[in-house]
Amino acid sequence: MKKIAFLAGTSGLVGMQLLHQIIKDSAYDYIISIGRRKLALKHDKLIQVVGDIASLKTWDLEEKLRAEDIGGLMYPIVEAIQEKTIEIHAFCALGTTIKAAGSQQKFYEVDHDFILNYALWTKNLGVSRFLVVSSLGADPQSSVFYNKVKGETEEDLKVIPFDYLGIFRPSLLLGNRSQFRFGEEVAKILMKPLVWFKLAKSIRPIHDFQVAKAMIYHASQEKSVKVEVILSKDMQRF
Template identity: 70%
Template sequence: MKKIAIISGTSGLIGMQLLHQLIKGDQYDYIISVARRKLALKHEKLVQISGDLAGLKNWVIEDKLREEDIGGIYFPLVAAINERVVEIHAFCSLGTTIKAAGSKEKFYQVDHDLVISFANWVKKLGATKLIYVSSLGADPMSNVFYSKVKGETEEDLKVFSFDYLGIIQPSILLGTRSEFRFGEEVAKILMKPLVWFKLLKKYRPIRDYQVAKAMIHHANEPKQVKVQVVPSSEIQDF
């Protein structure tokens, strides 16, 4: 049976690394990127579909794939999805900052609503597993708005009852972002000694490729649990 990876958030730090790792790996026959805009990247396994993610629940996968189809090359993919003869794993690394979003309300729309919408969409397509990038300290009862939203999103994802829901909780991320985040850069500088001296494994900064590798590993490893929280200390081992 062929395997498909459906990913969202490919323009972000983790999403780009995840896409890179999936392309060079052999775990999946097709990689479908779901985004607002297409990346300037081509690969025989990669299919990019784009549009307004706010309306994702109304997207018809067959229509979207046919928009990208040249000479009917995606006909077998469309048929396999429609006939449910593929194994689908979904990966979500959607996220922003309050500053970039412009308000707490718009931040919530991205970090909660779009994530839930993506989960709902892939579940209807037949996805059996979802790997979601949350954050260290995520807690629906937190007084910190960011952590509270992440925690609420984790809880709401459990409602979909995937065969496996992997919740990845990385610490501060190391990597090259397309956007500058002042608070994150300051935190990286202050916490770099934890990396140098390998202290406080749970809290020390973690590299983007480690998170991406952990996501793919947990999606493909046999699981005995339906929901698993993967802390940053475990991700450090990749």
């Protein structure tokens, strides 16, 4: 067994791309997907663990894995995690919008609390590398609430002693969302010329699969730094 990948946020743009790309990546033997409900997807490498994300810190992973087990097939995974004989990476694509959340308080719960709880939970399970989708403009001192929350989340993640923390700050994401966002669609139309003519790499929209590829790439590289911020312009090449 080489590596296991934990993945949270699979229902979103980048999360779904991460799932499909990690499934195809021979470096990972299994993907443990964390979510509120199961995806309509089955694969030999995919293990889906579901429950209330708000109480993630209290989840007993062994208990949940055994509940999904058929014929003891997951015993080697449980044993490897318990004995810390396997390299484990965690990918986080959790996130919402204030409109979808319903309030700033609910938005903060998802984009800060859920992410921090997931990070702490995976760290306790032996995760060495944590890779998270943040946002262009993330700044804990920002006067924009969205950017402020993203910045606070980044700062709080830095306190957790992972061997490597990769923070990915994409610009406007291009991809097929399950939910229609009017303002976002207008912005995509207005900014599409930047993509066509490959202008303004720092702010031009970026495809969901580019972000996912960048995250998987950085997870596999030797790193001399503990914390790294990867900007949208640096993900454009993937």
